[in-house]
Amino acid sequence: MRISGSLKAPVLEGKISTADTRLTLDEPGITLEKVAMTLKGQPDGGLVLNLAAQSGDGQLTIKGEGNLHASPEPNLTVSESQLDIDG
Numbered sequence: 856m857r858i859s860g861s862l863k864a865p866v867l868e869g870k871i872s873t874a875d876t877r878l879t880l881d882e883p884g885i886t887l888e889k890v891a892m893t894l895k896g897q898p899d900g901g902l903v904l905n906l907a908a909q910s911g912d913g914q915l916t917i918k919g920e921g922n923l924h925a926s927p928e929p930n931l932t933v934s935e936s937q938l939d940i941d942g
Contacts (some may be wrong), residue, residue: 856896878908885910895923900924905934 860866887908
């Protein structure tokens with residue numbers, strides 16, 4: 856990720872990503888497994904976030920877009936589902 860611009864108009868260009876990561880949140884005591892995250896920065900100040908993780912039998916997905924040059928109101932979609940496991 857390359858950071859440039861100014862404090863009033865920052866620019867993040869490039870991509871940060873992780874795959875098959877484990878994350879423990881002490882409060883509220885949740886462990887997220889198989890975390891896959893990509894954060895892409897665009898020259899116009901745009902940011903795109905895609906994140907997926909599992910916690911127990913559940914699946915969490917977060918997708919969103921925002922712009923560092925616009926008002927700080929990102930457009931996020933958060934969904935979760937219960938996995939059906941036979942056996």
